[in-house]
Amino acid sequence: MSQPGLPVLPPARHHIGGIWAQPSGGETIAVEDPSTGQIVGDVAAGSAADIDAAVSAAHHAMYGAGRARWAPAQRQAALLALADAVEARAEEFARLESLDAGKPIFNARIVDVPGAIAALRYFAGWATKLTGETMELSTPGNWHGHARREPVGVVGQIVPWNYPLMGAACKIGPALAAGCAVVLKPAEQTSLSTLRLAELASECGIPAGYFNVVTGLGAEAGAALVEHPDVAKISFTGSTLTGRRIAESCGRQIKRCTVELGGKSPVIVLPDADLESAARGIATSIFFNTGQTCSAGSRLLVHASVVADLVERIAAIGASMTIGASGDADTRLGPLISAAQHSRVSGFVESAQAQGAHLAAGGALSGKGHFFRPTILTDVTAQMAAVEEEIFGPVLCVAPFETSDLDEIAALANDSAYGLAAYVWTRDITDALGLIDRLRAGTVRINSGGGNDFSMPVGGVKQSGFGRENGRAGVEAYTELKSVTMAY
Known part of the structure; x- marks a missing residue:
């Protein structure tokens, strides 16, 4: 047929x-x-x-x-x-x-x-x-x-x-x-x-x-x-x-x-990071394949001094992604896999909003097909299901921090049952190496939203x-x- x-x-x-x-x-x-x-x-x-x-x-x-x-x-x-x-x-x-x-x-x-x-x-x-x-x-x-x-x-x-x-x-x-x-x-x-x-x-x-x-x-x-x-x-x-x-x-x-x-991979952005490169890498990591990637960087931990600028850049990239039928050569963001998955992703976003999160961009689309726009939630807390659980959709949860202490930053990133991947954006090699030592994840990527290679072992720790x-x-x-x- x-x-x-x-x-x-x-x-x-x-x-x-x-x-x-x-x-x-x-x-x-x-x-x-x-x-x-x-x-x-x-x-x-x-x-x-x-x-x-x-x-x-x-x-x-x-x-x-x-x-x-x-x-x-x-x-x-x-x-x-x-x-x-x-x-x-x-x-x-x-x-x-x-x-x-x-x-x-x-x-x-x-x-x-x-x-x-x-x-x-x-x-x-x-x-x-x-x-x-x-x-x-x-x-x-x-x-x-x-x-x-x-x-x-x-x-x-x-x-x-x-x-x-x-x-x-x-x-x-x-x-x-x-x-x-x-x-x-x-x-x-x-x-x-x-x-x-x-x-x-x-x-x-x-x-x-x-x-x-x-x-x-x-x-x-x-x-x-x-x-x-x-x-x-x-x-x-x-x-x-x-x-x-x-x-x-x-x-x-x-x-x-x-x-x-599963994964709930943290993305750490320090104040010295190249924000344009970071925005592109972060958007690709969470929005590519409609967020249906186990290592997607879904928790954005960003220094408070640059959070507004970075979120604006990521939202603009998400808004520029053409949503449409999978067979259309111009489409860059296809549907979620099923109606059940669409309902699940919607549930996480709605639940977070009910608990005080702000929908800074995106949200569900209704109609034919299981489409969901690139979505950004701000004002999230660690206790929200959208922050704790793997959503497996194009949803980025943003939480700012003000500390410069690497132990405190790593503790925020490690505050998860998961440990598949972690991402760090910084120009400071000392901070990068310091966070590599402290992050509990099977893969750590520095200044990149990808970098997969079949020669590199992949897998997770914890759940x-x-x-x-x-x-x-x-x-x-x-x-x-x-x-x-x-x-x-």
Whole structure:
């Protein structure tokens, strides 16, 4: 089912063992275009039986009798071929992301699709770089000792809806590079690009069973994946509430897990900062992707001497962002993912206003599509839900401070259950380094609203999760160390 000018969507199926598979229960989930609220197709509603079939295919690929060895160089070549295949179909993937996630086509073309390609190429390089080490043993006698890295086993991966294609690439890249077989469950709202990626993988040298995709609801397909006894590790990106449940389940099973969860990232602006650069970086961080980014700088802590000037600059940038249909090339701010998310974001803003916050810019839009303007709340207090909880929308909460004491400033920033990212704007290197030491966050960025690179590990502290993705640490997270001793 498709509309004129939109991508032709495939039938509702899973991709298991290198081929398309009908959902065992025959049920489907509607695919909605967030720009219009219209249903444009459907995906399969996966069940525990579908998950079991996918895990069985992955387990057989890694451990089945007569299996062929998938050598590191072959893994590298397959991931590079997959990156090339995505690049050759870049416009197709951009249109799928735009339709499915409500992303402005401009953003999908310059961020999501190129980011997915870059991720696959980066992780491809690691397939031939994983090493162990030899040790000189002190035990009496003649010994050889070494530790080797081996794939952890079948991996279950669960990806959120805010960056579907890039999120999938960042999950499968390190796992496949390490030699693991993957069962990936994309978000039920945004499964289309991941299914297309799996289809291409089978054409690019990834052996059958090494990359399986089962679509469906988290409470059914996701839960079955987490609980499956043949899954050795779970990698989850999403909400803290769901991540907590997954971590509890994995702990009970003594199963490895990595969870990258929510954030309420502080942005600290000292009085000496370049305000024009800061305004651009802050606006990009909180408004890009309609604020649906886990590391978005959503709490602005700014010195009182510059707060009015800075807020005015950020508001002007937000007001200049063209809001419109995701498929329009001029659109820079698309819709929120769903009506439920629109209602949730609206609730936070209305609640803050009822408690005394001032709506300095933006607010909800009504009508067709789930649109929300770039929004700034001032006069907020630390006890407001909008300040304490992750909104996951284009809402910036502003709180001024007057102190110059770094301990006091850092205490304001650290006054959160989360610890995913933090941002600092200052020209003073001493203040920058001092705050880096004091901030409790997995990532600290100085004079930048971005600066992501796949070589840099990412992850959180406190309620933002544990474990790291990307970089060497992200690949090694999919391996186990095996110690070997030999007497001679």
